[in-house]
Amino acid sequence: MRGKLETIVGAMFAGKTSELLKRILWAKHQDKKIIVMKPNIDNRYSNQKIITHNDLSHDCYPMINWKTALEEFEFKKNKVDVVFLDEIQFMDTKDTITNVENILNQGIDVVCAGLDQDSRGKPWETSSMLLGLSDKILKIYGFCNVCGIEATKTFRKTEGGERTKVGASNIYEPRCLKHWEPR
Ligand SMILES: [Zn+2]
Numbered sequence: 001m002r003g004k005l006e007t008i009v010g011a012m013f014a015g016k017t018s019e020l021l022k023r024i025l026w027a028k029h030q031d032k033k034i035i036v037m038k039p040n041i042d043n044r045y046s047n048q049k050i051i052t053h054n055d056l057s058h059d060c061y062p063m064i065n066w067k068t069a070l071e072e073f074e075f076k077k078n079k080v081d082v083v084f085l086d087e088i089q090f091m092d093t094k095d096t097i098t099n100v101e102n103i104l105n106q107g108i109d110v111v112c113a114g115l116d117q118d119s120r121g122k123p124w125e126t127s128s129m130l131l132g133l134s135d136k137i138l139k140i141y142g143f144c145n146v147c148g149i150e151a152t153k154t155f156r157k158t159e160g161g162e163r164t165k166v167g168a169s170n171i172y173e174p175r176c177l178k179h180w181e182p183r
Contacts, residue, residue, distance in 0.1 A: 003104040007088075007130050009116035010140040011154040012172045017052045017086055019140060020113040024058050024084055032081035035073055036060040039090040050086045060086065066095040075099075077107045088114035089124035097129050118163055119156035119172060120182040142174030153180040 008019045027034050038050055040062040051057040063069050075083070083103055088096065100110055116127050116139070131137055142151040151174035158171060 003109040004135045006111045006136040007134040008113040008138045014140045014142040016113040036084040037063045038086040082109045085112040088112045093126045144176035145173040146179040156183040
């Protein structure tokens with residue numbers, strides 16, 4: 001049987017990594033064999049861990065690309081039950097779709113988490129493709145830093161800079177549509 005793909009998306013500070021962590025802990029509780037990976041680009045707090053904004057964490061493999069990940073792990077059903085991917089928006093689109101499909105075809109489940117949009121409101125390609133491939137989707141919301149209602153957007157507090165800039169609360173914050181503008 002083909003594995004199941006679940007994708008968790010939302011704006012920054014919505015709690016995506018917390019949702020992923022919840023599923024990691026549940027899988028471990030069920031004695032499942034797991035692999036947790038995130039792109040090496042994101043070294044905000046630590047490279048070897050996925051860390052939530054409220055400081056919960058789990059060990060992970062800092063992935064340079066899929067080629068090195070395939071050298072590191074054997075994605076076979078007898079070796080692994082669930083693969084967890086964090087910060088999917090920074091993974092190569094084509095390679096990620098190909099490899100996630102291969103993993104699913106092995107009968108291994110995949111759970112991904114990441115941003116669906118950048119601070120300009122543009123869809124992240126890899127996240128979009130994974131959403132299109134998903135069996136289950138969870139979109140979660142933060143709270144607007146200005147008015148406190150549900151936030152669907154990530155607002156960039158400073159102007160300019162490249163798209164893939166990673167950063168915490170000093171650069172980005174969650175905003176509702178009324179208080180957000182693309183930057
Ligand atoms: Zn607002």
